[in-house]
Amino acid sequence: MIKYQKKRYNHKEIKAQFPIFNSGDLVYLDSAASSQKPNSVLKSINEVYTNHYANIHRGVYKLSQVATDMHEDAREIVKNFINANSVREIIFVRGATEAINLVASTVADTKIKEGDEIILSRLEHHSNIVPWQIIAKKHNAVIKIAESDENGEVSFESVFKNVTSKTKFISITHISNAIGSIIPVKQICKEAKSRGIYTLIDGCQAAPILEVDVQDMECDFYVFSGHKTYGPTGIGVLYGREEILSEAPPYQGGGDMIDKVTFENTTYAGLPSKYEAGTPNIVGAIGLGSALKWMQEIGMNNIYDHSKNLINEGISILKNIKGLRIIGEPSNRGGVVSFIYKDIHSHDLGTLLNTYNIAVRTGHHCAQPTMERYRVPSTVRASVGYYNNKEDFEALAEGILKVGKVFEKV
Template identity: 50%
Template sequence: MSQLDTLPKLDVAAIRADFPILQETVHGKPLVFLDSAASAQKPECVIKAEVDLYHHYYANIHRGVYKFSQDATEAYENTRETVRAFIGARSTRECLFVRGATEGINLVAQAWGRAFLKEGDEIILSEMEHHSNIVPWQMVAEEKGATIKAIPVLDDGSLDMEAYKSLLSDRTKMVAVAHVSNSIGTINPVKDIIKMAHDVGALTLIDGCQAAPHFQIDVRDLDADFYAFSAHKAYGPTGIGVIYGKEDLLDKMPPWQGGGDMISTVSIEKTTYNDLPHKFEAGTPNIAGGIAMGAAISYINSVGFDAIEAHEKAITDYAMAVLGRVNSLRLIGTAKDRCSVISFVMDHAHPHDIGTILDRQGIAVRAGHHCAQPMMDRFDIPGTVRASFGIYNSTDDVDRLVEGLQKVVDIFG
């Protein structure tokens, strides 16, 4: 009996049938897609949600009195309620739609940072952050004269919480960290991180891109001040995402961008801004993407996080065990609390060469620094091969990966 047999069942064959692209072949081989951490594949219901809009009721939203506009507005705003429930927000006013987590983090860095950061203030990040949770803070810190500090990463890929405690002070104004590392899969103790930040009067932003598809998020239980995620990591479309913010904080922040829909009144002399969430949503949005994001979240809900977590944990545990036995392979990041992302290097073979050899076997992995160069520097490596799993993966995919890696061993020794 395999480990999967002892856990809540997820019908992988039925799940895979929902994803048209998984029926494709690559170089004549059945596709093994192990790059969901970069961008997950899309189920038919998500594709249909976009197509249905353009086929049957497309119109701009929030402005029209005619039926198509009202129908599109209703579908788009229904997603906001779906998002609110998905992350446990108190109100839809706290759920801002953006192009993705990158834009959401930039929104907070610019709107909050420009308004409230002062010279000498400190921002705490971590060594494992995605560039999208580093560069926006560097930009505003340089402008405002603030300082950035980083929580070190331990040898197993977990955060050094004692070092984090020592970094905190009354000068700390923002702590911005990933819920899950995109490069090595570590799940960070963000609830503790948030409480410790609040104890010194600091705010927090959590990058939840790698958490949203894999386990239940509750922003109120975490007490996060801001929380960002992108739809495309969670089986939804590109070009749409969410930045959650506590309503009292968003009320105090000035808009980041100006334009249509974020205004109440406009004259040449003065503008008054719209209510939340629209105050931060200038211009015509990604209407089809917003509607399809709702379909993706509904799909995740239909599968259920209990089944998702159990299934992905079993696959990840299995992969960690069998990959650890591949000759010359070294796992990067072995923290106990981890999600379905595995990074590794191999002696004598560059990650890009490994990725190319695997591609010829129909296996899609990511090779490089994963937009996490400080993390690669921490482990003194140029990059890794990253295999990341979604609800449509199985232990058979892991076995195919191991077979492909054996070819790398045969070529490079």
């Protein structure tokens, strides 16, 4: 694994790397939905389109070979970022949603039989619920839920008390996007492995702030989206253990994923090409590579420390506001906090905060079962990136109080 040096956080220097903050006084607290992009990522995207662009893999000319090398270098960066064993285990996809659908409709589709069980947690994003429901319906399988407690935690025990001899898959988030809880996925994956249960970890909220080591975690699949890790949209990663993916059926058919095609039969390419049909998001993958490099240059330990300290500071600031209730108090938290304020609807609060140039997410956060558990229809969610600091939470608190005053007059 990469050893990171401890670095002092220089807010001015970091923020200056993000052109979105150049104009005005934007308070951006919505990185859990999507993060802003540093200059190095924007530059690399522009650079490929300007100087190195061509379709990849099939070209015999230099431009195509350079573009191919850049694309495959990005795969190597992803492999190192999550410490996968081989680049064959790194599949470029559109995002986490596609990655989960891919696993559900290939590996799970062939492994799951009638009566088998799939365990999800209460805190899943809809992306890690619906693909499993589709597969469960198709095979008459059963979905079981590992419940979260009042603090918003999903424990090892709450997962394993659902396990039976019929459990085939555990698919669980690493960090809840709605509450922020960090789930003990390493402990869960190790135990699942010893019982022959497949594991998929949804790393959407974890890859941007935690050092991920898929070999140490012993998960079978790990997924994340590039746009939440300071990279472009339309690109994401499926890590899958080679011995599983090499035996699984293809996901989509088309160019690049084949070995030989006749009208009677097709044989498939090896990994990762088998799962990358058609012209891929070439520039997206290269941009993602730059984003992960940017994070590695800062050091994942430094990103995590900043995120943890800042979210805790932010929560302390929010807790001083009378009438504000934090939803979920997990002991181990990522860069996310959800709350409600008085009886003001989250959309009203978010809309009025926008008038002070404060961007927060409002609604159910694509996690309706989580909202149901905490008996709220929706929340306001503030989430941090490496470019945020305490002043952003101070501005948020000030904004909330101003909105409160507006509603007092109504």
